[in-house]
Amino acid sequence: MRFTPLFSALPPATLEPISPNNPGKRLAKVLGYAAVRLVGNMFKPFRNPEQLRGAVWLYVVSQNNYDSLRFIKEHRPDAVLLAGQAKQIGRYNGQVNRLSLRRKLLYYWQLPLVFFGLLQSEGRRAWRFFDLIFNAVGYYEVYCRALRHYRPRAVVFANDHNDDARALLLACVAEGVPTAYVQHASVSTNFPPLGFDLSLLEGQDALDKYRHCGPVRGQTRLVGMPKADNFVRQRNEQPRVQRVALATNTLDDTAGIEAAVTYLLTEFPDLSFTYRAHPSDLRRFEALRTRFPQLAFSDARQESVFEFLQRHDALVAADTSTHLEATLLNLVSLYYRFGQHGVADDYYGYAAHGLVDRAFTLDELGQLLRRYVAHKPADHYQRAAYYCATLGTPDEGRSQQLALRELDAWLATTAKA
Known part of the structure; x- marks a missing residue:
């Protein structure tokens, strides 16, 4: 890459x-x-x-x-x-x-x-x-x-x-x-071709993208998201959005982040907001901490993404696989780009496939958020079915067990070879 x-x-x-x-x-x-x-x-x-x-x-x-x-x-x-x-x-x-x-x-x-x-x-x-x-x-x-x-x-x-x-x-x-692969986050069509003897993928989206990357080597199995098992049983059931998570990565422009935070905290004074930067982001955002003391912060190096999402009803972010994890937990996930850099527009295809709602401007973001402040659907998580193969099946919440069965059977085969 x-x-x-x-x-x-x-x-x-x-x-x-x-x-x-x-x-x-x-x-x-x-x-x-x-x-x-x-x-x-x-x-x-x-x-x-x-x-x-x-x-x-x-x-x-x-x-x-x-x-x-x-x-x-x-x-x-x-x-x-x-x-x-x-x-x-x-x-x-x-x-x-x-x-x-x-x-x-x-x-x-x-x-x-x-x-x-x-x-x-x-x-x-x-x-x-x-x-x-x-x-x-x-x-x-x-x-x-x-x-x-x-x-x-x-x-x-x-x-x-x-x-x-x-x-x-x-x-x-x-x-x-012998080699095996357990998908740990969403993939893109810019990844290398799949080259393992056994690949345990989360859903059809990943397999379709890897086929686009080149020839798929070895066996593939769709097992859902093992790391989400302990959390999908505790889906968000709030009927309206009250707590909003803001997640950014190093691609996101500082000025764009500050403008979005300023807009959201000004327009929605009754909502609570938590900001979480990518663990590799070295920016401290001291201006935001000083100007908005009511803005909470999550340390990605100390708090897992699922623990972070569990405390919220909605997510606002740009290009991050956190959108999928949020939707699986029945958070409303809104795609908004913090800045105008020319790369990675809808990098994972979440907006194109309807996993997330997209806002091109802050006003559009505000309109979307107001809609979900009024009402958040109880079945919003079903949007993630294309990305997570076990959603709505008897194996939902049991991806680890499914992955382990596949892995154990494969290892037993390699031992005989």
Whole structure:
């Protein structure tokens, strides 16, 4: 995804923490990575609390990944959660096993070959994202070595597009290790083709999008959203909207966010509002905190998205899979873009498929919200049926059990092979 037109067109504020626009800053980032991650990993001791040899690996690259795969760990005594040696997993940093990356430095002799190959195929983007190329070198070789050493029974992923996750997937294919995938969030048509032996997808939407991305490898099963099981049984039954959640990500413009918050809190003084930024967003929004003391804040690093949504009746957000999670809990979800950046318009297709109501202006947003303040339908959650295969079926609220049955049966088959 790093060399797609969509990625290159991301707003500068979004790209900056990923890959700085200034070449000097990119070089400094590369040097910092080399010192802290490459050289630093060689001298940083670690000891895994669990046995990795012969286990079912649950590979995570984020806090959300951990939440999405934890139910497998709780079910299977042979499953272990693990990540790369220095990968940040939020509040679960100390609870995952680690794969050593100490030898990653040994493979940087390949960097000139990789870079000039990408320069020929990708042109100027190879220069623009040189730091990301630098970071990715060596993952594949290190992970191939780890697979040969530990010989895991299988590797289960919740991410299919990060550089380290892709490297491990390719290493598994090369070393003959079975792979499975549990979808952890909504997908888009910009994702890589589905390349796992078994893919447990949430619904028809995900399968249709992956078919658009390219050939679908292996078996696919539609199992709903396992991470939502404990919450869909507690759907919001309020007949009118009184508590509104505002969720943003790094794509959303600061001025646009402030304008929307100002409008909503002024127009709806009787409603309560809570603001939640994406966990990777470093902005503090001090102006909002000072100007609107009645505005509550949720820390995405400490409070899960479902815990956050449970306290509300409606959600206002732009491009985030939180829309789907909100609708499943019977919150009214309203799509509004905080700013006019030219990428990711209706990125997940939620507005196009009727999952959410869309407002193009603040006045339209106000009109939609007033409608739901007057009355919120009790069956609003049924809009999510295209995205969640178990909705309205006997397996609703039992996606974890369904996913585990599929996974157990698949693992039993791989053991016989």
